[in-house]
Amino acid sequence: MAHFVRNPAPRRLGMAAAGVWAAGLLLSGCSYVSDELWPSLTGEDPAGSPPAPMAQQIPASPAEANPQPTLSPPTMGSTNFVVPGVTPGQATGTFVGQKVQQMRGELAQLQQQVTQRNQALQNVRNQATQNSQRYHGLVAAVSTRLQMGTTPGNPILISQWNQAQTQLDQMAADVNQLSSLGNQVAADSAMATYLLQSIKSTYSLSGAIDEDHRQLAVLEDETAKTVVLIDRLLGELSQDVARQTNYIGSERTNLTTLSAAIKQGELLGPALGNRATYFAGAQQFAAADTAMPVSTDGRTPLVVIRFDRADVPYQQALYNAVSQALARKPNAMFDVVAVAAGGSQAQAASNQNQARRNADRVLRSLADMGLPASRVNVAAASNAQSAANEVHVFVR
Template sequence: MFKPQGPIMTKRIMLTGALMIGASLFATTSGAFAETYGSKVPSLIITTDDLPTHLTEKVYAKPIEVRSITATEVSRGTYRQPTETMVTRKVADLSTELYRVQQEVEELSDRLGSTQKAGEDWAAAYYASVATINTQLQSGTTKSNPRLVGQLSDAEIKLENLNDNLGMLNSLAAEAADISSEASFLLEETRAAYGIAGAVEEDHVELAKLEDTVNNTLVIIDRVLNTVNDDITRTSTYLSSERSNLRTLALAVSNGDLYGKSLSNRPFSSAAAPYGQTGYHQASATSPAAYVPPAPNAPALSGPRPLAKIRFDRSDVEYQQPLYAAVNEALQRYPNARFDLVAVHPANGNAAQVAIESTKARRNAEKVLRTLTQMGLPIEQIDLSYSDSAQAASNEVHLFVK
């Protein structure tokens, strides 16, 4: 077996290998030049041509190319495969509940619109009957005209239908409050689902969408609830006012005379400064009650002269219209005024005659009291009393403002 002897032998082997490679390259190059220049190959050739391709592939080693990984493969590849989690199922359940709540809100809105339309129709029909009655009263009519009595009955029925409509609004308000509670609970459940472990990114995206939808639904429910409450307040005030007006209108139909609105339908305000003694209305057997304007330098409200003086010296004293005008003017100046209704009877005669006249005066005062309440004046603002007078020739009823 041959063994290299020292460094001299190693250098000899390396030189021999280099000579062999050089000879191979020279032979190959000579062959290429022979193809180019023919049989006459020069001993020395200097050229700038590139090495042949088959030599380049042998001399130079190319880098290994690997497959490129795109961003799509990372973001939408196996990592983004659909995954069902506990939160995914929770989102599906909450979405089902939300759809049910939205259906209830839609149904509630439709019923509210129908109820509002019905209320508008009943109010229009009521005002049509009232306008017919007032028009005929303005033109002149008879007492207790059966046609007007029929119109008055129709107006009362339509007002009661409007009252039934108010009951439906109250029911809608209760339902809207219940639906609002359900939606609020649904919102809390949606927000709590963010804390459930084991969710993927898509679950939180769906939870955010669901939360926004629930919030929008809550806004719609609040709008419906506010609308219902506004309708209830407005309708309640309207019914209270029109019932009082209808009582005054019934009195006008009974007497065949035109009055104004109810005396109770006045805005609350502070009383003005005393304007002096008020005028009064006096009804007698020879002439109907007439308004007397206030004296320019008369004393204040507590003065001795009454606001109205009704003398019952016959059976059919027409005192309603002048009484209404007097009380109406007093309330315009003094919205918080109270009234003293005094039954005055003559003090002349024996005890039996005085007792009879006293009873008649009290009955007349009660009749005037009923008239005032029918006109809409609250009975709490009226104090009833009686007195005798040596100057009175017949039964009288005096009305004072205090």
């Protein structure tokens, strides 16, 4: 069972206590750094407050000066996930050969389910796009009429606003379908991982012939490709749900503001809180596109997740740590670093792949917690002294 260790205050740490804390950090499945180790962001200057600077007028940017700024809805994923297929094989008559046939059938059934999930995803995406287009058409019609000027409480605009509200509810229903589909794909991911481990374990069974191992190698390769495909599908689903949820929440606030404008008979513009979010979000996405590899030298991780067993319960500790970091620094960015354990050349290559998959898993968890993908940077590292793969999360 994993233990989560919170650091005591630095001023109370003696040498012995520091050694005990370090040992607890290494033995824990997941640990995070307390707020007390963070530099103060609100402390007063001991030298006294400097004189207040003279106010300066900064001209508004073109976006801020626009009385009716607009933002297109977030783009949904567009990948069509096609399974690699299953290569048939001849029965060998051995016990291992029977196991291979059984697992080949399980893989075929799993791939069929993934194909159905993909078709459902494409249908929901098409439906969500149509609902979004109808919604924005209605909002644009109301905004244009208000901008031209109209009577307070115009019944035509009220009817269009009600239709827009219905379309927004349909968009929320689309997100619920994506969430439900994500749960199903998560179950497929667990099944695929279990099947891959079963195939690897079958190599050690006695009584096999060369043909059994040849078919096992083919089956292992196709199962590994299926695992990667399912992980990508799950990743896109998580990002779609997070982005659409945030966008719909913002649009509900905008509809409330638009309702007040209809009552007044003139355009007020979008909600003020959403304007800052929109412009900041655009800048964050632009910054994420040019993110450089992360250097971990000299930095203390916010969270260390050690994947030394199949199911590490890291989600609650990760959520608590990230929540506290955002409370201290609302515009914080995060670096997720996949740290691979050492070993022989073959083991090191396998650990690097597994560490990256673990990092993708942590990324999906952060997306499910509502953290925008634009605020996360990903990198990889290795540690020859580590006995298990780890994922380090840094805040900056």
